[in-house]
Structure formats: C-alpha cells, structure tokens
Amino acid sequence: MQSDWIDTFLDLAETRSFNRSAERLGLTQSTVSGRIAALEAELGARLFTRSRAGTDLTTEGLKFLPHARAIRHAHAEARAAVTPLGEAAIHIRLGIQSDLAPPLVGPWMEGLRSRLPDASFYLEPDFSAQMCRDLATGALDFAILYTPHPGPDLHFTTLGEARYRLISSDTDRIADLDPRRAIRANFAPAFEMAHRAALPRMAEAPVAAGQTATILSLLARLGGSAYVLEDSAGELLATGRFRFVTDAPVIGQPVHAATHLKNRTKPLYRTLMRAAQAVLAKV
Structure with a gap:
C-alpha cells in the first residue's frame, strides 16, 4: 500500500x-483515478461512488478513513525517526481546522519555516474533535482549532476569531433572502448557534455544508446565499454575480491553539503560538 495512494485517498475524501x-496534488485526473483504483484493488473494496451530484465515500470508505489517517501519521513518524539529526533536529506534527486550511496553511508554514529553519513539519487539516484526540495521544504536537474538547492532558489558548460574512447571488438584503436557495453553513457548534440566532429562517435551507471551499463551489454552481470566510469570498465577489448581504451580521468564530499540557511551557510551544497568532491576524 503506497503512501501516495493514501495521500490521494485523504485528499479526495476532503474535496469529493x-x-x-x-x-x-498537481496530478492528472487519470493519475488520481488510477491511484484510487489501485488502493481499492489492494483493499478489495470500493471506497468512492461517483454520480452527477459528485463523489462520495462508500460505507467501506468511511470505515477506512480513520485508518488512512493513522497510516499517514505512522509514515510521517517513520520518516522522522530515520532522518539524520543534521537534516532535521525537530519534527513537529501540526493540525489545523479544515475550514482555515486553504487561507492559512501557506502563510503559517512560511512563518514557521522562518522561525524554525532546522525543523521538519507534518501538517494535516482536520476537525476539532479528532485533533483533540490526536493531541491527547501524542499524534499531534500543536493544533489551530475551533472547538476545544477539554481533557485532563490538553491546554488551550484563545488566538482570536475568524470572520464569516453572508454572500448572495440574489440580493444584498436579509428580507429578500429565499431560504430555499440558501446553503446552511455549519463550521462549529458555536458558529451554528450564532447562525441560528441571526437568521433562523436559514434553518430551512435544503443544503448544508461545513467547509467554506465546498460552499463556494456550491454557490458558484447553484447560486443562492451562504456564510463563508470573509477573505475567501473574493473570487465570487469579483465575478459581479455575488455581493455581501449588507445588513446581515458578521459572525465571529473563536479560534484556539491547543497542545498537550506537558508542552505548554516549552519554548517551542511559544514559537508555534507566535506564528499562529501572526497568521490569524490576517484572516
């Protein structure tokens, strides 16, 4: 089972x-299809189904997903274990909230590489609950996440907040929104509560999603309205087809840094914190 098959499977599980x-991944579509076919042949199970609505994980694919993540973690650990100390004295395993990954991973890694030039990094976008579990077991060293899941071995620090704004292809006023053409965003429990309080009619939306990139893709195809990360809306706004709903409230989603309790006083943790704070200030 090749590592590039696993990487391709995990990316496809995210993008659908x-x-x-x-x-x-910088590949041709046939290469992606070939890798998935090879992995399915190796496992003897179909992992994805394709339809006009898109690509979805099968039941077997959903069952394999946590194992694929574990395999990638193990592969990263194995590589770190045999890396000569002169090449990478520190190997750091990082997690980031899935919805923050597209706008933040590049600037974050740039900041980390400038602060820790001799370190190597493993970075994985994920959701808060899984990252908290990985921090507790030592599979991750540090994470930027939305929802702290408290545990006796975890330490959380508030970094700030991500700003979400409502955009629409139909109107710039709340009163004219059509719930039937809305996409209900659900990025975290705190966000969902604020969303319901601000726009209770949006609860009737026929489609819901938990990632800005997915919502932007749906809006581009279907039109309608949805909350998205403010700084990620530029491409749709630039088309002239979409606009901000000006009287809709901005929803601020708290963002936290998390690490294992034993690491909270280490200089490395403070360095990771400074890099995270610097990049979040730009969102």
Missing part, C-alpha cells in the same frame, strides 16, 4: 472531486 484533487 477528482478534478479538484488533481489540481491540488
């Missing part, structure tokens, strides 16, 4: 699009 995964 062979075309999008091919673009993100």
